[in-house]
Amino acid sequence: MASNAAAAPAPVGRAAPLAGRALGRGLVAGYLTLIVLIPLAALTWRSLEHGKGSFWDAVSQPEAVAALKLTVVASLVVAAINAVVGTAIAWVLVRDSFVGKGVVNSVIDLPFALPTIVAGLVLLTLYGPDSPLGINIAFTRTAIVFALLFVTLPFVVRAVQPVLLELDREMEEAAESLGARPLAVFRRIVFPNLLPAILSGVALAFARAIGEFGSLVLISGNLPYKTEVSSVYIFGRIQSQDPGAAAAMSVVLLLISLAILLLIGAFRHWRVKHAR
Amino acid sequence: MLARYALRFGVLGYLAFLLLVPVGMIFYRTFEHGFWPAWHAVTTPAARHALWLTILIAAITVACNTVFGVALAHWLVRGRSRGRGLVNAIIDLPLALSPVVVGLSLVFLYGTGGWFGGLADHGIKILFALPAMVLATIFVTIPFVVREVVPVLREIGTEQEQAAETLGASGFQVFRRVTLPAIRWGVAYGVVLTLARAIGEFGAVSVVSGRIEGQTQTMTLFVSAQYENFDYVGAYAAAVVLALIAFAAVVVMKVFRPKEGAGY
Numbered sequence: 001m002a003s004n005a006a007a008a009p010a011p012v013g014r015a016a017p018l019a020g021r022a023l024g025r026g027l028v029a030g031y032l033t034l035i036v037l038i039p040l041a042a043l044t045w046r047s048l049e050h051g052k053g054s055f056w057d058a059v060s061q062p063e064a065v066a067a068l069k070l071t072v073v074a075s076l077v078v079a080a081i082n083a084v085v086g087t088a089i090a091w092v093l094v095r096d097s098f099v100g101k102g103v104v105n106s107v108i109d110l111p112f113a114l115p116t117i118v119a120g121l122v123l124l125t126l127y128g129p130d131s132p133l134g135i136n137i138a139f140t141r142t143a144i145v146f147a148l149l150f151v152t153l154p155f156v157v158r159a160v161q162p163v164l165l166e167l168d169r170e171m172e173e174a175a176e177s178l179g180a181r182p183l184a185v186f187r188r189i190v191f192p193n194l195l196p197a198i199l200s201g202v203a204l205a206f207a208r209a210i211g212e213f214g215s216l217v218l219i220s221g222n223l224p225y226k227t228e229v230s231s232v233y234i235f236g237r238i239q240s241q242d243p244g245a246a247a248a249m250s251v252v253l254l255l256i257s258l259a260i261l262l263l264i265g266a267f268r269h270w271r272v273k274h275a276r
Numbered sequence: 277m278l279a280r281y282a283l284r285f286g287v288l289g290y291l292a293f294l295l296l297v298p299v300g301m302i303f304y305r306t307f308e309h310g311f312w313p314a315w316h317a318v319t320t321p322a323a324r325h326a327l328w329l330t331i332l333i334a335a336i337t338v339a340c341n342t343v344f345g346v347a348l349a350h351w352l353v354r355g356r357s358r359g360r361g362l363v364n365a366i367i368d369l370p371l372a373l374s375p376v377v378v379g380l381s382l383v384f385l386y387g388t389g390g391w392f393g394g395l396a397d398h399g400i401k402i403l404f405a406l407p408a409m410v411l412a413t414i415f416v417t418i419p420f421v422v423r424e425v426v427p428v429l430r431e432i433g434t435e436q437e438q439a440a441e442t443l444g445a446s447g448f449q450v451f452r453r454v455t456l457p458a459i460r461w462g463v464a465y466g467v468v469l470t471l472a473r474a475i476g477e478f479g480a481v482s483v484v485s486g487r488i489e490g491q492t493q494t495m496t497l498f499v500s501a502q503y504e505n506f507d508y509v510g511a512y513a514a515a516v517v518l519a520l521i522a523f524a525a526v527v528v529m530k531v532f533r534p535k536e537g538a539g540y
Contacts, residue, residue, distance in 0.1 A: 020447050020448070021355075021447070024347055024350075024351065025351060025355065025357065027344075027347065028344060028347050028348050028351050029363075031344045031348075032348070032363065032366055032367075032418075035411065035414055035415055035418065036366055036369065036370070036415060036418065037366065038385060038391070039378070039381035039382050039384075039385045039411075039415070040381055042381055042384045042385040042390060042391055043377070043380060043381040043384050043385075045384075046384045085287075085290055088283060088286065088287055089287050089290075089291070091283070092283055092284055092287045092288075096280060096283070096284050098284060104288070104291065106526050106527070106529075106530050107291060107295060107296065107526075108291075109525075109526045109529055109530075110295060110299070110522060110523075110526055111295070112469075112472065112473075113472040113476070113521075113522035113523075113525040113526050113529070114299075114476065114518070114519060114522040115475065115476030115477075115478060115495075115496045115499075115518050115522070116476065116478050116479070116496075117476075117478045117496045117499050117500050117515075118302075118476070118496070118499065118515045118518050118519055118522075121302065121499060121503065121511060121512070121515050122298040122299050122301065122302045122515070122519075123298050125298065125301045125302050125305050125512075126297055126298040126301045127298070132301070146294070149294060150294055150295065150298075153294065153295070182279070204371065204372075207371065207372035208371070208372070210372075210374070211372065211373055211374025211375065211376075211377065212374070213374060213375055213376050213478070213479035213482075214375070214476075214478035214479050214496070217500065218500065218503060230374070231374040231375075231376040231377070231479065232376075234374070234376045234377065234380060235376050235479075235482070235483065238380060238383070238483060243383075243384070246380055247380065247384065250374075250376070250377040250380050250381070253373070253374050253377050254373060254377060257369065257372035257373045257374075258365075258369070258372075260372050261365055261368050261369065261372050262365075264368075265365070
């Protein structure tokens with residue numbers, strides 16, 4: 001009852017705040033329109049300027065198709081690794097205790113705060129041609145997966161961590177006392193509760209990986225058909241004065257982003273329902 | 277017990293080889309030949325200008341996105357008009373969209389033949405200048421303040437605001453004396469995220485800036501330009517400056533972090 005009352009604020013029956021509110025609403029809508037919507041509309045318009053035919057021609061160029069395929073496959077691999085490793089990291093940060101855990105917990109945020117170009121450079125110093133470990137993966141697809149794992153590290157961890165913290169231990173203890181093994185407890189009790197959080201973290205990581213640019217420009221070598229991802233392909237098309245191809249591929253990436261956001265919205269809805 | 281140790285060391289090993297050792301390596305490479313070569317590399321006129329430009333862009337971005345972010349959050353939580361679902365989706369879009377696409381959109385809008393391309397003919401230079409770099413950075417950092425303030429606003433409810441209104445406070449007074457103090461930590465966390473992301477922005481700025489040394493080169497663009505020109509000491513030293521800023525951001529994030537989730 002109390003939450004219902006809070007959700008529906010009583011109307012305020014005065015004219016001045018209402019006018020202020022309308023003005024505020026207009027400003028806010030104008031800001032979003034000017035910053036986000038008009039530029040994206042201009043992009044979409046440009047991509048269709050010469051008709052649908054030329055849009056398809058641009059998207060179905062072999063180099064564009066190869067770049068998109070590589071981007072999607074690498075992002076899927078990275079999403080899958082993140083689902084497992086991200087959940088494991090969150091588990092260790094919540095359920096394990098050891099000296100320096102607080103530092104490790106903070107380190108998870110580093111990929112978010114570190115500029116992507118620095119992330120790429122940093123990986124290149126350890127896994128590039130001058131590697132002190134003797135591991136040189138520069139200009140390979142492995143390097144792309146590494147860089148993407150670096151920049152997407154926080155997403156699953158930070159999605160799962162709060163859910164794991166709030167999870168009621170009683171259910172697990174009950175299962176254990178009834179003789180369930182640790183793995184069975186995790187699979188049948190913990191995992192179903194974490195799943196919505198894991199999925200929304202994975203979706204965010206996937207979206208981020210699809211559009212990633214800064215960490216890949218230095219380490220991937222940008223070899224067409226081999227290590228050129230979509231965002232780097234777009235950048236190359238802009239540099240070589242081929243705006244049509246750049247616009248078409250950009251619209252494809254925009255559509256993928258929108259689709260992932262819809263998916264995340266659905267997960268969030270599921271999580272809220274799950275929580276009840 | 278064994279499984280627990282295996283998991284712990286597996287996780288720590290993963291973090292070490294993906295994050296810590298590479299980041300440590302760049303510090304080693306920077307100061308390999310002593311402190312002064314690195315210092316001189318980041319105090320050249322081009323490097324100093326890049327740092328100044330980065331700070332300027334980040335400051336404008338934070339100011340705009342804090343004011344409008346709080347307003348947007350307020351509208352999303354307290355407003356009753358339709359279209360909030362759509363606005364929510366627009367706010368999340370920069371999290372999922374490639375920064376290169378953001379930059380290209382601005383090029384099409386403000387470039388020759390674009391809808392706003394005529395501004396350049398009137399002497400208002402947007403593309404390949406500061407305005408476009410600011411617009412691009414604002415675009416990619418829109419979500420952070422909003423996303424931090426929305427849950428806090430939802431949690432504090434409207435009872436105190438209504439009490440203040442009943443006692444005769446004006447709308448602005450209510451916001452300044454009741455709402456703002458209640459959401460200040462959420463705003464602070466959002467500002468730190470915005471700042472970190474704005475300083476580190478590369479892809480979008482790379483497309484719209486024209487990357488002219490000493491003019492439209494930010495710190496991240498400086499790193500990539502020096503690397504491409506084989507000035508490795510310059511690239512590593514500038515990267516270390518950015519990494520130190522990132523460390524500071526992580527420490528401040530730890531202080532301001534809301535109890536649930538990271539929020540980004």
